[in-house]
Amino acid sequence: MTRTGTSEPRDPHDDGRPRMRAVVGSSRIEEDIFGRVFDGKVVSRIWAFVDPYKRRVWIAVAAVLVFTLSQLAIPLLISYAIDFGMAPGASGGVLAGIVALFALVIAVNYAASLVQERVTGQVAENVLFDIRRKMFSHLQHVSLTFMDKTEVGRLMSRLQGDVNSMQEFLETSVQSVGDIALLIGIVAVMLWLDWQLALLVLMVLPVLLGVRVLWLARARSAFMAAHEANSITNGALAEAIHGVRAIQAMNRAGLNAELYSDLANRTYTAQLRASRLAQIMIPIVDTLTGIAMAVVVIAGGLMVVSGRIEIGAMVAFLFYIQRFFDPIRSLTMQYSVMQRAMASGHRLTEVLDVDIDVNDAPDAVALGPDDDGAVEFRNVTFGYDPDHPVLKDVSFAVASGERVALVGPTGSGKSSSISLIHRFYDVQAGAVLVGGHDVRGVTQKSLGRHIAMVLQEPYLFTGTVMGNIRYSSHWASDEDVIEAARAVGAHDFITSMPEGYDTKLDERGSNLSLGQRQLLSFARALAADARILVLDEATANIDSYTEMQIQKALQRLLEGRTGLVIAHRLATIRNADRIVVLQQGVKIEEGDHDALMAQKGLYSKLFTMNYASFDDLPSDLMHEERTLAT
Ligand SMILES: Nc1ncnc2c1ncn2[C@@H]1O[C@H](COP(=O)(O)OP(=O)(O)OP(=O)(O)O)[C@@H](O)[C@H]1O
Secondary structure (H helix, E strand, C coil), X not given: CCCCCCXXXXXXXXXXXXXXXXXXXXXXXXXXXXXCCCCHHHHHHXXXXXXXHHHHHHHHHHHHHHHHHHHHHHHHHHHHHHHXXXXXXXXXXXXXXXXXXXXXXXXXXXXXXXXXXXXXXXXXXXXXXXXXXXXXXXXXXXXXXXXXXXXXXXXXXXXXXXXXXXXXXXXXXXXXXXXXXXXXXXXXXXXXHCHHHHHHHHCHHHHHHHHHHHHHHHHHXXXXXXXXXXXXXXXXXXXXXXXXXXXXXXXXXXXXXXXXXXXXXXXXXXXXXXXXXXXXXXXXXXXXXXXXXXXXXXXXXXXXXXCCCCHHHHHHHHHHHHHHHHHHHHHHHHHHXXXXXXXXXXXXXXXXXXXXXXXCCCCCECCCCXXXXXXXXEXXXXXXXXXXXXXXEEEXXXXXXXXXXXXXXCCCCHHHHHHHHCCCCCCCEEEEEECCEEHXXXXXXXXXXXXXXXXXXXCCCCEEHHHHHCCCCCCCCHXXXXXXXXXXXXXXXXXXXXXXXXXXXXXXXXXXXXXXXXXXXXXXXXXXXXXXXXXXXXXCCCCHHHHHHHHHHHHHHHCCCEEEEECCCHHHHHCCCEEEEEECXXXXXXXXXXHHHHHCCHHHHHHHHCCCCHHHCCHHHHHHHHHHHC
């Protein structure tokens, strides 16, 4: 069965040619959803998380065993009630005793089941809480080299999926101990009651196993196909939501809806096949249960008639058969759950094992208020890939309180340089010094306190305006925050919002204009009150009034601080004490505006050619200057 997609009005440009199957959701998730059933390494890593709750796990296992015993006892009690309590001439006391015992067993059964469910649920929640917390804190510290290479959306969906399958595993694993015990118990009791009848009944088992084996191979491939189709469709959905502006701007909504409908259709077919296969086992198991019961009724009935067994024993057999297939069914399900959990556990431990390259040295010192705000690059060579340096032997110094503009064409290494000041990465050669200390020898916490960074794209978080300004200075009082906002000229627009400083910002501050976001990030840096301000100036065009406000705020922000600004605007460059010009990772010029103009190099050319920004430099000019510089 197929489903028809939503019928869009026909595109007038549609010439009937097959259209390119576009990018929507075309990325494939090639991760295994089934791992080995048992992977010692993964189990021992996950066990480390379960270990603190060991005592509770044993309580749950004990409860599940008590529950199993009570389940085994119930058919036996019924058989005793029939054979002894209701036998001709039996005293009423026997039956009353058995009924009382029955009530007790039911109570124990209920209590044990309650304890097991509760304790297992609690342990699973606790373990997952710990795993999530550990992962979160690890991913916050993890080296940016890993993050640079990792697709965030995929990492997120992977971690969420993996944590869920781990939860499923933890919750059901105690249950499977009970299932195994119940299975062994039922076989043992049946053999004890009458071994011949038991063997006769157990003959259905090989049939069941054979069917299971045949089924499992087909079911696995169907489940995997359904899982993959689902991932791809979800990927397309996520992409379409993230890119909704671009999609609407490019008028792709209709075509994307068609493509999505195709994907959804494929998922529907794959899911349908998987669920059909999942359902097929239920009638098979029911039929086998029926056959086994028929065997008991016929063979057992004959045995009762011939006086070989009591009628109560036959009734007990019937009850046991009814229960017999439940643990088998849940154990086979548990088998897939375990395989999934091993694959998920493997990926979770992989994330937990990602290196944290940038660590505090054992003898790291803390930068304090007495350390000045000087910054120095001493023969720095750095590359994200050490074989391809993006900064080559770069040296320059910024004295405490000085303002230096870092300029250069796109890709020249400006952003990389500022990442090194905050030690997001370590240099391959040379050193970066802050306050006279090599950044590798100071604690990261104190380095963060000494430097305030304003990135090109101001990142605002969901929460209030107040909380956002205080993001890097949780110690700042409300008055400090308001003062910072006033100083950078953000106070007026904040107070004109419906709830002033308590106004909630949408994701990434999307309910503010770019200029407003920029001013908030300036206020945030000012509230942090650091000695050094590192700023990547916004490149986006803003109106001249906002531009003026931002320039004013910048002056205020830099007062009494060392400032290193990646400058894209000529106004900012002219206000700097000194200018460092980078090109293709090499420092090619350095000096104040007049000196650089006199040098008649790249900087003066840029200025005389009257480009709006260094980023606009034509490539032939860049090449010419590069040749001159080397
Ligand atoms: N995270 C990263 N991983 C790998 N390479 C990177 C990374 N970031 C930047 N690069 C590379 O390093 C080089 C320098 O980039 P960088 O961002 O420092 O330049 P930039 O001067 O700041 O450019 P722009 O003005 O466009 O921001 C470029 O070739 C870029 O491709």
